[in-house]
Amino acid sequence: MEQVAISAGHDTAQHSGTGVSNTKLAIWLFLSSDFLFFGAFISAFLLYADRTPAGAKQLTDELNIPFTSATSFILLMSSLTMVLALAAIQRGDHRRVRIWILATALFGAVFIGGQVFEFTEFVRNGYALQTSTQSSAFFVLTGLHGAHVTIGIIWLLSLWGLSSQGRLKTEDAPKVELAGLYWHFVDVIWIVIFTVIYLITPLTQGTK
Amino acid sequence: MASFKTKWRRSAVAAGVLAAALALAGCATNNNGENTLHPKGTEARRILSLFTPIFWVAVFVGVCVLTATLVFAIKFRERPGNTNPKQIHGSTPLEIGWTIVPALILVVIAVFTIKTIFQMDRTLKNPIEVQAVGKQWWWQFNTKTDPYKVTAADGTQTTATEIVTANEVHIPVGKNVQINAQACDKVIDAKGKQTGLTNCNVIHSFWVPELNGKADAVPGRDHLWIIEADKAGTYLGECAEYCGLSHANMHFRVIAESPDDYAKWVKQQQKGPAQALLTADNKPAGNVQNLIVNKFGCVGCHVLTDPSKYAFAPNLTHLASRTTFASGYFDLYARDKAGNPIYSQPNTQKLADWIYNAPGLLPMESKDCRLPPGPNAPCAGMPSFSQNTPKGQATMTKDEAMQIAQYLLDQK
Amino acid sequence: MTTVSDAISHVEQPHQRVDLLHRPTKSTGFWSWFTTVDHKKIGILYVVTAFVFLLVGGIEALLIRLQLAGPNGKVLTAAMYNQLFTMHGTTMVFLMGMPLAVGFGNYLLPLMIGARDVAFPRLNMFGYWAFLMGGLFVYSSFLPWNGGAPNAGWFGYTPLSSAPIGNGFLPGHGADFWAVGLVMLGIGSTTSAINFIVTVLNMRAPGMTFLRMPVFVWMMLVTAFLTLFALPVVTAALIMVYMDRNWGSNFFNSAIGGDPLLYQHLFWIFGHPEVYILILPGMGIISEILPVFSRKPLFGYTVVIFSGIAIGFMGWGVWAHHMFATGLGPIAVSAFGLSTMLIAVPTGVKIFNWLGTVWGGAIRLNTPMLFALGFIAMFTIGGLSGVLHSVVPADTQQTDTYFVVAHFHYVLFGGTVFAFFGGLFYWFPKVYGRMMNDRLGKWTFWVLLVGFNLTFFPMHILGLEGQPRRTYRYGSGLGWDTYNRIASLGAFVIAIGVLLLLVNMVVSRKHGQPAGADPWDGRTLEWSIPSPPPEFNFAEVPEVEARDDWWHRKYTEDDRGLLVRLPSGAAEAVGHGDAEAGHHIHLPSPSYYPLVLSIGLPILGYAAVYHTLWLGIIGAIVLTFGAYAWAIEPPTAEEPA
Numbered sequence A: 001m002e003q004v005a006i007s008a009g010h011d012t013a014q015h016s017g018t019g020v021s022n023t024k025l026a027i028w029l030f031l032s033s034d035f036l037f038f039g040a041f042i043s044a045f046l047l048y049a050d051r052t053p054a055g056a057k058q059l060t061d062e063l064n065i066p067f068t069s070a071t072s073f074i075l076l077m078s079s080l081t082m083v084l085a086l087a088a089i090q091r092g093d094h095r096r097v098r099i100w101i102l103a104t105a106l107f108g109a110v111f112i113g114g115q116v117f118e119f120t121e122f123v124r125n126g127y128a129l130q131t132s133t134q135s136s137a138f139f140v141l142t143g144l145h146g147a148h149v150t151i152g153i154i155w156l157l158s159l160w161g162l163s164s165q166g167r168l169k170t171e172d173a174p175k176v177e178l179a180g181l182y183w184h185f186v187d188v189i190w191i192v193i194f195t196v197i198y199l200i201t202p203l204t205q206g207t208k
Numbered sequence B: 001m002a003s004f005k006t007k008w009r010r011s012a013v014a015a016g017v018l019a020a021a022l023a024l025a026g027c028a029t030n031n032n033g034e035n036t037l038h039p040k041g042t043e044a045r046r047i048l049s050l051f052t053p054i055f056w057v058a059v060f061v062g063v064c065v066l067t068a069t070l071v072f073a074i075k076f077r078e079r080p081g082n083t084n085p086k087q088i089h090g091s092t093p094l095e096i097g098w099t100i101v102p103a104l105i106l107v108v109i110a111v112f113t114i115k116t117i118f119q120m121d122r123t124l125k126n127p128i129e130v131q132a133v134g135k136q137w138w139w140q141f142n143t144k145t146d147p148y149k150v151t152a153a154d155g156t157q158t159t160a161t162e163i164v165t166a167n168e169v170h171i172p173v174g175k176n177v178q179i180n181a182q183a184c185d186k187v188i189d190a191k192g193k194q195t196g197l198t199n200c201n202v203i204h205s206f207w208v209p210e211l212n213g214k215a216d217a218v219p220g221r222d223h224l225w226i227i228e229a230d231k232a233g234t235y236l237g238e239c240a241e242y243c244g245l246s247h248a249n250m251h252f253r254v255i256a257e258s259p260d261d262y263a264k265w266v267k268q269q270q271k272g273p274a275q276a277l278l279t280a281d282n283k284p285a286g287n288v289q290n291l292i293v294n295k296f297g298c299v300g301c302h303v304l305t306d307p308s309k310y311a312f313a314p315n316l317t318h319l320a321s322r323t324t325f326a327s328g329y330f331d332l333y334a335r336d337k338a339g340n341p342i343y344s345q346p347n348t349q350k351l352a353d354w355i356y357n358a359p360g361l362l363p364m365e366s367k368d369c370r371l372p373p374g375p376n377a378p379c380a381g382m383p384s385f386s387q388n389t390p391k392g393q394a395t396m397t398k399d400e401a402m403q404i405a406q407y408l409l410d411q412k
Numbered sequence C: 001m002t003t004v005s006d007a008i009s010h011v012e013q014p015h016q017r018v019d020l021l022h023r024p025t026k027s028t029g030f031w032s033w034f035t036t037v038d039h040k041k042i043g044i045l046y047v048v049t050a051f052v053f054l055l056v057g058g059i060e061a062l063l064i065r066l067q068l069a070g071p072n073g074k075v076l077t078a079a080m081y082n083q084l085f086t087m088h089g090t091t092m093v094f095l096m097g098m099p100l101a102v103g104f105g106n107y108l109l110p111l112m113i114g115a116r117d118v119a120f121p122r123l124n125m126f127g128y129w130a131f132l133m134g135g136l137f138v139y140s141s142f143l144p145w146n147g148g149a150p151n152a153g154w155f156g157y158t159p160l161s162s163a164p165i166g167n168g169f170l171p172g173h174g175a176d177f178w179a180v181g182l183v184m185l186g187i188g189s190t191t192s193a194i195n196f197i198v199t200v201l202n203m204r205a206p207g208m209t210f211l212r213m214p215v216f217v218w219m220m221l222v223t224a225f226l227t228l229f230a231l232p233v234v235t236a237a238l239i240m241v242y243m244d245r246n247w248g249s250n251f252f253n254s255a256i257g258g259d260p261l262l263y264q265h266l267f268w269i270f271g272h273p274e275v276y277i278l279i280l281p282g283m284g285i286i287s288e289i290l291p292v293f294s295r296k297p298l299f300g301y302t303v304v305i306f307s308g309i310a311i312g313f314m315g316w317g318v319w320a321h322h323m324f325a326t327g328l329g330p331i332a333v334s335a336f337g338l339s340t341m342l343i344a345v346p347t348g349v350k351i352f353n354w355l356g357t358v359w360g361g362a363i364r365l366n367t368p369m370l371f372a373l374g375f376i377a378m379f380t381i382g383g384l385s386g387v388l389h390s391v392v393p394a395d396t397q398q399t400d401t402y403f404v405v406a407h408f409h410y411v412l413f414g415g416t417v418f419a420f421f422g423g424l425f426y427w428f429p430k431v432y433g434r435m436m437n438d439r440l441g442k443w444t445f446w447v448l449l450v451g452f453n454l455t456f457f458p459m460h461i462l463g464l465e466g467q468p469r470r471t472y473r474y475g476s477g478l479g480w481d482t483y484n485r486i487a488s489l490g491a492f493v494i495a496i497g498v499l500l501l502l503v504n505m506v507v508s509r510k511h512g513q514p515a516g517a518d519p520w521d522g523r524t525l526e527w528s529i530p531s532p533p534p535e536f537n538f539a540e541v542p543e544v545e546a547r548d549d550w551w552h553r554k555y556t557e558d559d560r561g562l563l564v565r566l567p568s569g570a571a572e573a574v575g576h577g578d579a580e581a582g583h584h585i586h587l588p589s590p591s592y593y594p595l596v597l598s599i600g601l602p603i604l605g606y607a608a609v610y611h612t613l614w615l616g617i618i619g620a621i622v623l624t625f626g627a628y629a630w631a632i633e634p635p636t637a638e639e640p641a
């Protein structure tokens, strides 16, 4: 958001002490902080993974692993298109920039669509936020991740809008890079979440 | 201007005064019944004998640092002749020294600390077991006993293995008692197996300063804790974890007595109620009983006829055998000079006031609340029967309150 | 001072221009305080606001002490008392301690590292507004229709704080305001932490290597990292509390397996680093004051810095010492007891290095120095009672008693607040170009020192004698009456001291002795420029050649290690550039949007507390508008032709 503010504005261009631009350093710091934010919820989920009282709905009965694997795969693909978008703007190929950004946002939207479907399906089957400690951790954790993806989509669409108006120049590549860092981070977090919820939990809970 | 020497001496005196103040803290003689510096049992004594030497180490370190600060500040003051100090940037030997010396002191402290931690964490063989269950704002004590029979009004008999009291628990002198601090009641099925938890409350903390440190009662957890008292007497306890509105009033008492007296107490608590509440066909056995059962629904929250049962509010089967009521806040009987209750002089009026309008005596969060509270019937504490009465519920008169109080005071 | 406080009281009716896209241009005058991106002005806003919250939190403390002055106090009801101690703790930690440090950091970091501003000026402004909005939001819970202020204690243990209102454990919306408000404050603190880190890492003047940075800068850097990693954890915990209380989730519902201790772990993983967030800036401040007033370099500069970093790291491994009574088991408590004790080592190293700095100096006992020395003494007492807490079995007696209250006020008041007061006296001349009255300052120090010890020393004894904390009354006949009376008396003596400080600041700002650029014969770069500093800070970005660069432009050491003053002029030539030079310096331009964005926060907050969808939509619109307008606004306005 805040651009290479001061250094650009100054008469004596300030060197950067780390060699990384201010904004990039800032986004890295933010993401490291955000990582701990998710870490807290993941810990909560792990703590509650096998505490569902007898008789209550179990997460493992609800999970549709093939379906979520597919949407997860699409989300991962969006990281690829994000990389392509960045490469495009660095080359100055603005038509491709728009295509790849839009593709990234679209993939993200498909993922969110899948999540919305998953949530409604679960709730319809009687597995809701209120069901158990585990369901609370599940919905809040994945929901907050979904919120992150949504913010990413809005961010990407804004870049797309700017680009369409010709306001995203080749020298604005760092703006795309920032959005990209965020987007990759959100993907990486999903890999962790997916592993914990969809792969490990069913294993530890075994056959019931 | 005073010479340097006198100044030095003056600061030393100041430091001495400070040390004296600290010493005062260490040897405070206040005997208030809940002073951690006056242990009355093994566990608390163990803690104090760990604390005292470490405390003096801390005082020593503190006095050194404070004296140095004071002395340096005065000694090296800028004055004619001392305006151009030598520029010292550091000293490696000193750095190493003042890293290692504190570290060594701490190692010693740590060794004794950890030793004591493991000494205090032991399991007892055949202990007397008491579950201390924290509630807003009172304690329920379930004491394990040998199996005994409880007879209901209609004559059916069941076997029980606990006696349930509120805010006062008896223990035998010199015996280790295993407290289990909790914040939920257990759901027990017909076979006596625990199947879940109910009435989960907020966190409270079980603390009898003269007998041991604190054991938090965390909902959903068991917290085993040992207390032991050397001498017969009453030991004051406090809830030591903030638990909402009336946390400050959540007192309780541990009454230590000779093994004989303790056995007598158990026997007496195991008895059924002194007066019948219900007739054999489960109707109120009289006028007061009708007030309690029907008109004001006391039985919705309290148990009055079965010493082994717990409910939302204190078990009152043997209320009159206690010395206090309202989480230990009020005396049930007048006390003699030594502080022992005079059973012939009950505090009936106070008890009646309490029954009439408890939230007027202690802060409670029980407006518009009656009968067993459930979701969306907020009820923390005893409701008032004279004010804020929910629609369709009876309002109590002072006379009715008095009758109930008298009835309860007959429940030895 | 008037303009600033006016600015604060008017904040609720923000200046709305019809045409928001007209960029504000004024950098002086009343309205400029709403749009400024100058780190110095933002620093002043932070400090003044935090000071107001210190007074508010202090008044709450005075009410607490009035209530406790005698047995069975009748000044406050239980409900009021519980709100007051919760808000006192919350205010002092989140609305006084943290923002005061951010304020000092804001003003000083760029000056100390030779930069013209922080890395992200508008984000900086947003951090301030988020802090102010968060504070006002939490305090708005006192308004009668909101049904009471937060009342679950400053660490809001679950399930007391998290059980649905319908359960009746904790009445009112207080806990909701608390959880939501703290998340808001967390957003502000995180942005300023990021800003500080980037500023320090990226914007140092040429030659300002890491081992030439002033200790205060170092400590702020460590603090910023602690903030960055601690806040997300508590934010997560607060979201869980909010969800449990409002939307029926079951994170802490023990009836079906929720574990309240999860909350305690999360809170204290934040909470313990938090107390170092509160003390490290203070340690930085006194590491600046002590050398200047001893006319000696800081003893063991690198060791002081590395011990600060060590404290920062070790602070992550001790959190469960707040949970010694929860039944974690002997192995866990042994480990945490041990790690807690270990922190005494790097802290002790700092204390000894400070004493080493004083030793053999030529000490000027001006007010800042008195506070710094007071810090050493009082903090040590507090630290030692901390070590007594780490003795686990003993802590099961001490925890939740006034012994703990004594411990943390010694480190927080005797430590943090003393350091900040010292810093106020020290840097006031830099900020306003006028000295604070030193005589009155010395009086202030002694009044505070006496009042502080009267208040909090007896609490050690009270705690050991069994008085539990967070109790709105105690019975008579427990032997606590006298000590409590003394403590209450002391609190009012402290209040006199704070009033003296207040008067001194207000009067000195207009009528103090003119200070000049370098009144204390300082060592660090901020003293090389005029007081108050020009908007662009440095006419010429300094080339740093040594640690304590400014000092080395004034003095050198002869071969016996004694000071020799360099011919004057040498220093002058480097520093004070003429103001004309500033004309060519292009500074970031003021902006409305940080304010607009932050106004969205409390609106969303109210929507969250009262589950009002339409309010949520309005909040989201304001937020989005602010963010978009900010994003497309260039950091620096076009140069007027």
Ligand code: HEA
Binding pocket: B058, B061, B065, B101, B102, B103, B105, B106, C155, C275, C276, C278, C279, C321, C322, C324, C340, C341, C343, C344, C345, C347, C348, C349, C351, C379, C380, C381, C382, C383, C384, C385, C386, C387, C389, C390, C391, C395, C398, C399, C400, C404, C407, C408, C411, C412, C415, C416
């Ligand atoms: C500025 C804030 C601050 C600081 C710096 C500290 C510093 C320390 N704290 Fe404190 N603490 C708090 C703020 C702070 N604390 C607060 C707010 C609470 C209560 C929270 C609540 O419940 O509301 C608390 C509570 C608290 C507890 C929990 C008490 C309880 O509730 O039961 C413990 C337990 O171990 C503890 C320990 C320590 C230790 C060991 C240090 C150490 O870092 C201190 C180290 C310093 C020294 C030891 C002095 C100097 C050293 C020497 C001179 C060297 C020689 C020394 C020896 C050989 C011993 N603190």
Ligand code: HEA
Binding pocket: C054, C055, C057, C058, C059, C061, C062, C064, C065, C085, C086, C088, C089, C090, C092, C093, C097, C153, C154, C155, C405, C409, C412, C413, C416, C417, C455, C469, C470, C471, C472, C491, C494, C495, C496, C498, C499
């Ligand atoms: C930096 C942190 C900080 C500071 C500075 C203070 C300062 C003070 N604290 Fe604080 N305190 C805490 C942090 C702090 N406290 C915390 C975290 C808790 C735990 C809360 C909890 O349990 O949840 C606590 C709890 C606490 C308690 C325990 C309450 C309880 O457990 O029941 C008490 C009791 O005496 C107390 C007293 C005081 C006093 C007398 C001061 C004094 O030093 C205050 C001095 C300031 C003033 C007196 C202000 C001066 C006002 C004026 C001069 C008036 C001017 C008027 C106008 C301009 C209109 N505090």
Ligand code: CUA
Binding pocket: B134, B135, B137, B203, B204, B205, B239, B240, B241, B242, B243, B244, B247, B248, B250
């Ligand atoms: Cu129960 Cu405090």
Ligand SMILES: [Cu+2]
Binding pocket: C271, C272, C275, C318, C319, C321, C322
């Ligand atoms: Cu701590």
